[in-house]
Amino acid sequence: MKNIFIVDDIKVNLKILEVLLTRNGYNTISALSGKIALGLLQTKSVDLIISDILMPEMDGFQFCRLCKLDENLKHIPFVFYSSIQSEAEARKLARKVGAQAFITKPADPAMLLKTIDDIFFEYDPAPLARQENGGTKPHSSSIERPENRRESHNADLAEQTYNTLLRNLPCVIWTIDSSGRITNINPIVKEITGFSMDSIRKMGKQGWLERVHPSDIERVRTGYQNLFRNDIALDIEYAFECQDGCFIWLHEKSGIPYKKNGQLHADGISFDDSEKKYNQARHLKSRETETVKTFAGGLAHDLNNLFTGIAGYIELSTMPSISPSERERFLSNALKISRNASDLTQDFLAVSSDPKPAKKDTLFKDVVSRVTNSLFNGSDIEYKLEIPLDLWSCRVDTQQMSKAFKNIIINAKEAVVQDGFIEVILQNVFIEKKQICSSTVVDPGYYIKATIRDNGRGIDKEKLHQIFYPYYSTKPQDIKKGVGLSLTLSEAIITLHGGVIAVSSLKESGGTTVDIYLPALKPEENAIGGTEQMPLQDIVADEETEFWKENDKIWKTQYEE
């Protein structure tokens, strides 16, 4: 119990304070002057001093100053309780001499007690702890002790804050027990779902689940089972049918269950995530539309060029003024272009149909070596090809992988400008744990990693995921060239071989890196046998190049002639 020392030269004033304070759980010690008080203070343990100001011999200010100069007393909080006229000046002086508070007489008892409480709280914010270590009960059970009042005050404040939060937070806060009974829920549930708190309590978890969209019900059920059976906190999104029959997207999260009254309970929140979902859907839709538009535009471009060639040559062959050899050449060209059209449809089929097992007739390193060297032969782009001697074995379909690798290299060549440099590096890689490489998941295992790195213009981060889309080009919209299925096809072929392809790019510093991971035999199984070497021409044969060579001499020199 706290001891309060009261100093006043008027006995009635002392009596009033003594009654007020003792009834509120404090001990009091009184003195009629500052001088007497100073003497008594040396022998008593005091927690607070309340003093009048206007007193004979020694006024309150002097008394306070002397207390604050005394090593034994200076820590005791000091309160002036006075009816002095020049209050403002007195307050100023009170602060100057070191008093903690100034209360004007006569004060409202509640206000006086509150000031005392506040001072005690400020000087010792844990009164309860001390009380438990030897304090006594208040004099009257009907009167709250200051510590209790402080605690109760804090509890009230916390409850008020909590209630305000419950009312104002735009989410449903709930508690559910393991039997599916909803024990707590805040009123906002009505605003979000249309159901009142009572209806929700009545419907319980079972009734709630009945309003979950059928396509989400299993996920939600599993989520709740995991919550109470496996202590896995909820974090699920699902469509919920509101009272008006409309569906909203609820995102639900919970804490780990805890035991209360012998039963497991869990607290959680549910919030309406519909707007975010709709935005995501809109974004996805617009991306799909953009992909379809790019694809349709690219396909139309390719088909138009093919039709232009086929129709053009056939039309030329019907002209009366041409020689038989010219007619033969025109028709032959029309046929070649028709075959190109057929190749295009094959590419589409390779991308769209179910993958067939690839023939594994050659080593990947041989394909890489032959394709790289042939594509850079005669090119002014500098390149580096690194194939370690102890590279693990990985067999691939010669034709398919040549096509896939060729497309990637050509893409890199097109990306570089002046002082272009491309490096192709093969290495053995063992992945111990599932890894994410540039948004692509690589499962554990033995791989040959092929890195194709250029120092070209780079690709915007947000466009990286699109580069495998058919006909997608990183070039500006106006100069979008139908780039066909090259990278789409490369990705499909690599997937067909059980591999993955990941692309990363640094737009700021330039350069794009393509990483291909192809499953390799374990090092101990790496018995490199003879490989079927495909003739170089077969691997890098380019219909257009051959066509060009054939027709080159005929028309390229027209102007010079």
Place this chain on the structure above:
Amino acid sequence: MKNRNERIILIVDDTKTNIDVLVQALRKDYKIGVTLNGMDAIRFARANRPDLILLDIIMPGMDGFQVCRKLKSDPITKGIPIIFITAMDKPDHKTKCLQYGAVDYITKPFVIPEVKKRIKIHLAKV
């Protein structure tokens, strides 16, 4: 005025078969120049001042519109009539072609007699 077979037509297209078809269709009547990209087309036009340019739009690097703008802003080449060869057959695309200063546009796949006719009409205006 040049004779018909002295007139130079520049064909700009990155698809070689398209070029070949046009070359075969026009070679008997005109001298033909060919480039596979926009930059070469500008160089050719400045050096040889062709009488007409058949210009593809979708090409890697510099596209047909950019080539057209360059040619039209150059005093040496601005008078050369340009016919766009476009795969896009939408009204706004055609309007865009004409806004860039082209005299005409031909949509792919084209019909050879129509190409010949249009070239003839525009050359007659020069």
